[in-house]
Amino acid sequence: MNTQVCIAGIPFKNPVMTASGTFGSGMEYEEFVDLNRLGAVVTKGVSNVPWPGNPTPRVAETYGGMLNAIGLQNPGIDLFIKRDLAFLKKYDTRVIVNVCGKSVEEYLEVVEKLSDQDVDLLEINVSCPNVKEGAIAFGQDVKALSAITKAVKEKAKQPVIMKLSPNVTDIKELAKAAEASGADAVSLINTITGMKIDIRKRCFALANKTGGLSGPAIKPVAVRMVYEAAHAVKIPVIGMGGIATAEDAIEFIMAGATAVAVGAMNFHDPYTTIKVIEGIEAFMREEKITDLESIRGCVN
């Protein structure tokens, strides 16, 4: 049985990754999960300097999901390299670093600092709905996305994944723009912009007013968008959005995803990633699938 998948020429032992921002750099989850078993650890968005993020409350539960407006709080690339990347070196798993910034220059500064680091791929976050400048602005416009993709590709020493936003009219156009500008892969979906109101206090549930919706509630939207993107481009698609079980993950793979990521469900059950990996193997045995490649994009 072969659960191995390949992205930009890099083999992954299985298709299951952590979704950026839901797993830190793995430190807080190593007590629960043997990180060696993961296809990859995708780290929290990191910028050129430390970012303080948004005021609290930053999270709110919603039916079958949650809203977050963390605002990309992160310790900055220098401490991240010294501490987080050093930590991940201990493990036999792929490391994908999620990069954020307010301007093209800020993204490039991070990409450059990572050039000589032990990092397998970069994931460029152009889709965070929770910061005022940068981030999502690059992910909602074909021209801006093309420009940043090209700029990053010129500097990057590692293959580049562009992380796309679902908060767009036509995901196919953006996926194609990323591919045409040199992206090695795309990942989607980031969170869907949402809002919750506390009717007793007559105020927003989040200090930021709006936040990004994630969790099982968004899965059907995510599967649809992954399907559309996978059929629009030839580069690999990493699918995510509400994955809770192996069945969910397999839906994404059948929609066309090469790999998948588990996000908000880590908060519900810290063992979710391992359960998804084991469940995929069980499904392959039951259905007599020898290679995941044989079911990828099998619905048409």
Next chain:
Amino acid sequence: MAKEKQTAAVIRQECIATDIYSMWIETSIADVSHPGQFISVYPKDRSKLLPRPISICETAPGRLRIVYRIAGSGTAEFAGYKSGDPIEILGPLGNGFPLDGQDALLIGGGIGIPPMLSLAKALPGKKTVVAGYKSELFLTEDFAGHADLWIATEDGSSGTKGTVLNAIRENHLTGSVIYACGPMPMLKAVKEYAIEQGIPAWISLEERMACGVGACLGCVVKTTGKDEHSNVNNARICKDGPVFDAKEVDLT
């Protein structure tokens, strides 16, 4: 022992005041926990993704007690659990109170009183507990034999009329260290009082949480200095707290 998510069993549960429940849970987490730590409790209703953080009220070998108020539909679900029912929990979480205080003044407000019980039982030396209620009392007998108990009620039906601070001043209560848990206005007042009196104070904070283990950065509090982990002036309440030196957090 490392933290663990487990399906534990409810030993027994009772309603101890209006909307306030006391539940004993059979779990190995009890034996590795420390006063001031909390557990995440997961509703079985699968439309609810996130755990409910609840403080450990006290422990006995192989079991722990939580005391909580029905605040919404998650805690309402817990209140329906019966003896023998499974309960999904993860813990122990957070840092807990430092236990080196002598002559300690423990201040609890409302649903912040429960963690003061395990602390009162664990601290050496003289302990004075000041508990603030709206009106209806709970847990008062549990402190007997572990600490001197003073009560404040908003309506004056028991003890001092007013807040815990009114009770402290009225009865000239003091100590060499303060531990406090309760609503934010109370914690702000306690912090001010501690600074005024020059007494060190440890306060336990609350914030909306998602992961409960320090990974999502959902539950931060502003710190007066740069936090070592975050590299900005933010600490994680679930991991670096919930207990903080009052001087090190910015409650404004």
